[in-house]
Amino acid sequence: MTFTAVGGTAIAESLVADPFTSLAVHYGMLLGVPDFQVLMGNPRGKLRLHQAWQHGPGVVWGYGVSVRAGTAELVVQPGLAVDGLGREVSLAVEHCVDVAKWLGENAQAAKPVVAGDVSTFNAQLVLRHRACLARPVPAMSPPCDGNDTDTAFSRILELGLLELRPYGNDAQGNPEPPEDDRGAAFAALRRLVRGDAAAPGEPDTSSGSALDAFRELAASETSTTRPPAYTDVTPSPSSSRLFPVDEPGTIVLANLPGLRVIKDGDTHRLEAPVIDLSVRRSHLPTWVLSDLLAELLGERGAAVRDAGGPRVTAITYVNDVVNVDFSHDVVEETAKQAVSVQRLDTSAATVQWEPVDVTPVDYTTASPPPAEAPARLKFTLTAPAATETYRIVISGTGATPLVAVMNGRAVPLAGRAGDGPAGDAGRDVVETISGA
Numbered sequence: 001m002t003f004t005a006v007g008g009t010a011i012a013e014s015l016v017a018d019p020f021t022s023l024a025v026h027y028g029m030l031l032g033v034p035d036f037q038v039l040m041g042n043p044r045g046k047l048r049l050h051q052a053w054q055h056g057p058g059v060v061w062g063y064g065v066s067v068r069a070g071t072a073e074l075v076v077q078p079g080l081a082v083d084g085l086g087r088e089v090s091l092a093v094e095h096c097v098d099v100a101k102w103l104g105e106n107a108q109a110a111k112p113v114v115a116g117d118v119s120t121f122n123a124q125l126v127l128r129h130r131a132c133l134a135r136p137v138p139a140m141s142p143p144c145d146g147n148d149t150d151t152a153f154s155r156i157l158e159l160g161l162l163e164l165r166p167y168g169n170d171a172q173g174n175p176e177p178p179e180d181d182r183g184a185a186f187a188a189l190r191r192l193v194r195g196d197a198a199a200p201g202e203p204d205t206s207s208g209s210a211l212d213a214f215r216e217l218a219a220s221e222t223s224t225t226r227p228p229a230y231t232d233v234t235p236s237p238s239s240s241r242l243f244p245v246d247e248p249g250t251i252v253l254a255n256l257p258g259l260r261v262i263k264d265g266d267t268h269r270l271e272a273p274v275i276d277l278s279v280r281r282s283h284l285p286t287w288v289l290s291d292l293l294a295e296l297l298g299e300r301g302a303a304v305r306d307a308g309g310p311r312v313t314a315i316t317y318v319n320d321v322v323n324v325d326f327s328h329d330v331v332e333e334t335a336k337q338a339v340s341v342q343r344l345d346t347s348a349a350t351v352q353w354e355p356v357d358v359t360p361v362d363y364t365t366a367s368p369p370p371a372e373a374p375a376r377l378k379f380t381l382t383a384p385a386a387t388e389t390y391r392i393v394i395s396g397t398g399a400t401p402l403v404a405v406m407n408g409r410a411v412p413l414a415g416r417a418g419d420g421p422a423g424d425a426g427r428d429v430v431e432t433i434s435g436a
Helices: 009-014 033-054 099-105 187-194 210-223 286-299 332-338
Strands: 003-005 058-062 065-067 073-076 079-082 088-091 095-098 113-115 118-138 151-167 251-264 267-271 312-318 321-326 339-345 352-356 362-364 375-380 389-394 403-406 409-412 429-434
Touching (some): 058 251, 312 429, 332 362, 339 375
Antiparallel strands (some): 058 079, 065 073, 073 095, 113 118, 251 267, 339 352, 403 409
């Protein structure tokens, strides 16, 4: 099979992407080349538009990078990626880049540091879309075309082209790769998620719920996102009005700082001390993202089940006596161990909390109907609550939680009545009494 790489008008027209023009077909209509281009360009354009804006450039699978031992070849494994213009870029077989040959042709741009037989430089490995014409077949040319060719290519193959792009060092002599723009995208949303303060000119989302803030910032950021033809001050005639970036829409595969090409007699070999794949954008399958989101929600307690533990229904106090009512009977000795009280000492030179001994603690079990009195824990403070500030903690967590026996097993305090599910870990109840 014959392949011809073409970057001119013919192949560009053949791969036209026009998502907003479709073919209106009717009986007796004579179809020509432009009609077939419209027929193919509409679905191609819609797919590319979706991939470019809603997924963005990134590696889908493969494209591992290594050095072939004893040679000067950089080896790139087969893979699939999407470029910045929404095109799938595929390499079906292993590809090699002869770095020694490349360096010989690009020494002026690479500016290697040469020490004897060793040339050291930095480079970034990128991938871009390439199209080739293939399979010539007999063809007819219009009489006025002035073209006496009786064959034409009948296939367009879309492939990937690997490129090395050299970069230099900073003032301290450390590799200084091209700027990674991933962290700059949707910066306001990133600040919201991290809990950072809004930048000048951004909407103030300090009040209201996190969900409302996210929605507001998402609307703000997408409203200012647009293709290069609408954002550049002086866009070129070729600036895209459809896609997020202009040609060539390259995909970064790896940073390769400190590449060393070593001359060994009549041959060369390559050493790559660092092959940094973390700089590439990667597309994870949707099911993985769903699983990761579920795990995150689980860690935050969104999926915690309730273990059925007792809950505090009320905390009341009269003078120096505090009553804590429960929804279920609890184990009395654990109730005594689970209560701790601190008093705010404002008379000391340094205001501080000091522990308060509230023992003994009295416990009364719930009474059956018709009285229906709650299970109650009662203890006495060192001074009337109206004159001091106290911090009362009833532990449902930690080493000595308050527990109840539910269906034959000990279940820790689940917080207050109305709190969300507590699970087997339990939940503390904290009450501040301040009459001072």
